[in-house]
Amino acid sequence: MVNYFLSEEQQMIVDVARQITAEKIVPQRVELDEKEQFPTEILQDIAQADLFGLYIPEEYGGFGGGSFDMVLALEEFARGCVGVATSFAASALGAYPILISGSKELKQKYMPVIASGEKLAAFGLTEANAGSDASGIQTTAVLDGDEWVLNGTKQWITNAGDAKIYSVIAITDRSKGPRGASMFVVEDSDPGFSYGPKEKKLGIRASSTRELIFKDCRIPKDRLIGRQGTGFFTVMKTLDVSRPGIASLGVGLGQAALDEAVLYAKQRIQFGKPVMAFQAVQHILADMAIQLEASRALVYAAARHIDSGAKDVSKASSMCKVMATDMAMKVTTDAVQILAGHGYMREYPVEKMMRDAKILQIYEGTNQIQRNVIGQALNKEYSRS
Amino acid sequence: MKIIVCVKQVPDAKDVRLDPKTNTLAREGVESIMNPFDRHALEAAVVLKEQYGGTVTAITMGPPQAEETLRDAVACGADEGVLVSDRAFAGADTWATSYTLAKAVEKLGEFDLILCGKQAIDGDTAQVGPGLAQRLDIPYVAYARKITECVDGVIRLERLMDDGYDEIEMGMPALMTVVKEINEPRVPSLKGKMKAKKMQATVLTAADIGADPECLGLQGSTTQVVKVFSPQFSAERCMLTGTVDEQVDQLLVKLEELL
Numbered sequence A: 001m002v003n004y005f006l007s008e009e010q011q012m013i014v015d016v017a018r019q020i021t022a023e024k025i026v027p028q029r030v031e032l033d034e035k036e037q038f039p040t041e042i043l044q045d046i047a048q049a050d051l052f053g054l055y056i057p058e059e060y061g062g063f064g065g066g067s068f069d070m071v072l073a074l075e076e077f078a079r080g081c082v083g084v085a086t087s088f089a090a091s092a093l094g095a096y097p098i099l100i101s102g103s104k105e106l107k108q109k110y111m112p113v114i115a116s117g118e119k120l121a122a123f124g125l126t127e128a129n130a131g132s133d134a135s136g137i138q139t140t141a142v143l144d145g146d147e148w149v150l151n152g153t154k155q156w157i158t159n160a161g162d163a164k165i166y167s168v169i170a171i172t173d174r175s176k177g178p179r180g181a182s183m184f185v186v187e188d189s190d191p192g193f194s195y196g197p198k199e200k201k202l203g204i205r206a207s208s209t210r211e212l213i214f215k216d217c218r219i220p221k222d223r224l225i226g227r228q229g230t231g232f233f234t235v236m237k238t239l240d241v242s243r244p245g246i247a248s249l250g251v252g253l254g255q256a257a258l259d260e261a262v263l264y265a266k267q268r269i270q271f272g273k274p275v276m277a278f279q280a281v282q283h284i285l286a287d288m289a290i291q292l293e294a295s296r297a298l299v300y301a302a303a304r305h306i307d308s309g310a311k312d313v314s315k316a317s318s319m320c321k322v323m324a325t326d327m328a329m330k331v332t333t334d335a336v337q338i339l340a341g342h343g344y345m346r347e348y349p350v351e352k353m354m355r356d357a358k359i360l361q362i363y364e365g366t367n368q369i370q371r372n373v374i375g376q377a378l379n380k381e382y383s384r385s
Numbered sequence B: 001m002k003i004i005v006c007v008k009q010v011p012d013a014k015d016v017r018l019d020p021k022t023n024t025l026a027r028e029g030v031e032s033i034m035n036p037f038d039r040h041a042l043e044a045a046v047v048l049k050e051q052y053g054g055t056v057t058a059i060t061m062g063p064p065q066a067e068e069t070l071r072d073a074v075a076c077g078a079d080e081g082v083l084v085s086d087r088a089f090a091g092a093d094t095w096a097t098s099y100t101l102a103k104a105v106e107k108l109g110e111f112d113l114i115l116c117g118k119q120a121i122d123g124d125t126a127q128v129g130p131g132l133a134q135r136l137d138i139p140y141v142a143y144a145r146k147i148t149e150c151v152d153g154v155i156r157l158e159r160l161m162d163d164g165y166d167e168i169e170m171g172m173p174a175l176m177t178v179v180k181e182i183n184e185p186r187v188p189s190l191k192g193k194m195k196a197k198k199m200q201a202t203v204l205t206a207a208d209i210g211a212d213p214e215c216l217g218l219q220g221s222t223t224q225v226v227k228v229f230s231p232q233f234s235a236e237r238c239m240l241t242g243t244v245d246e247q248v249d250q251l252l253v254k255l256e257e258l259l
């Protein structure tokens, strides 16, 4: 293993997350996947271990860590199950908007319960006509006296139905274009708020994905996150800090696939020797290891760059997301190739890994969109000089 | 409520070996862990603390390295660790160990409940818990599988039996040993680990606990290990036939041959 010079605290985060993965996640992942079951108990174990508060400031009951601390924990969880890790990560995605743009009162109200893991959060951006193109959102919020009234439907929202706290974006003034959207906190119990049925998915089946349905959903005026019209700004800032987390899911998953592939190649005998002895196999494994380590290094570097307080982090954040998640897709596919027939069977863990890998290239902005972000950043950088 | 949990550092069962010379467990190069049953006792204590308030003190008798186990206990929710350690304790059997622990517990002052694992996976005697209760002259229940309630100085619990379970009520202060069915131990928390790192265990020596030197260690032990070996099994099977009387006669002859 490459030495990344983790501090003592960071090593503790890794150790705690690794123990949860080994003792709680790995033994249950097959069942959770097959039954498409939400990992309520595992999330409670994670809460008990104080990890839900990793990125939340101490004054709100958190650990006061940063993007890098989250990356370390997520990588370990993803080695066990990306479905479980996604459920954990999505709560942070729901919390970031409040943390980034919310008032002190909103933070005081919601951060402590999210930090303790008592309540899960979720993030509602995507709609039927607004996938990559966030400007297509149609959900509206209209101020009526002391209340905002929300109407519309969000689709494919992770943790929907299981979370209690939702950060949701809606149009507050269509005439203002990009400055016409605002973010709100919606609670599970708010009137006029309901969920669609649970989606059936290719992978990450332990996570839950549903619609958020707002029908004259009334929420108090002070649930507005930040100023009116700053919705897209908050979304962009949120995704900037959360993307290294998705990237680290790719790293953890890639590591798990490599581990399985090497161990298998060492003990599978064909033509009188372990298949590991064939150079063709070794080279696949070597390429997996190279791409994995390069991705990890970039993800760690990007997360540390964000934690340094750098102003412009979109490019680094997008670069690590693309690299690590494309790697995860490639490496899990290669792992199935090395285990071959066994790899294709559900008895072995690599087919699930391959199914789970695909989502990483899609959610929190497809990898095509990430490349757009990187391209635009390059364009900007090179026009300055 | 003041709860004391007895924890023991044991060699990891994954690689248990005997030292052929000393007939004791080879500890060199073997990873040490907290006795798995004690983990369940600790979890039960921490759950009680969360429910009813109070403190959890982990206590261990062992060499200085046993402090690691106390750290582990603090990481999993104990408030403090007490290391009962002295060269004079070396070679103690369950008789001397329960004496030493009893002296240490007395030194710590008032308590409501002592929790132990049902047995340690190295010695496998299951004697220290009950022995400790006896020495402290408090009631005890072994093999607790569930704590139902703990109010007004009375603890209600279930004791695992071969053919079911007993429901028991016991006045406190008291001691109980637990089986693994009682709970699912938590993994250490981040805050717990940080606390554990800084923890300074209270160290109690033979002098600190005012122990009688005659009762300590090998000297105070009534058990002498003469030889430890793996028995050879050479079971023979034979069927007796005939009437019942004939069979009994044949059996008596066989038994006489063997004696």
Ligand SMILES: Cc1cc2nc3c(=O)[nH]c(=O)nc-3n(C[C@H](O)[C@H](O)[C@H](O)COP(=O)(O)OP(=O)(O)OC[C@H]3O[C@@H](n4cnc5c(N)ncnc54)[C@H](O)[C@@H]3O)c2cc1C
Pocket: A090, A122, A123, A124, A125, A126, A130, A131, A132, A133, A155, A156, A157, A158, A159, A201, A209, A359, A362, A363, A364, A365, A366, A367, A368, A369, A372
């Ligand atoms: C399991 C799951 C969980 C999810 N969880 C959440 C959640 O919690 N919250 C939330 O808000 N959303 C969530 N999403 C939604 C997710 O973020 C979107 O699916 C994603 O942003 C892509 O949108 P789309 O699927 O509509 O693809 P589309 O935007 O329809 O894209 C179709 C294809 O066109 C490409 N494309 C589109 N525009 C461009 C362009 N300008 N340049 C180049 N290529 C382009 C895309 O890369 C893609 O290949 C989730 C989705 C899934 C499947």
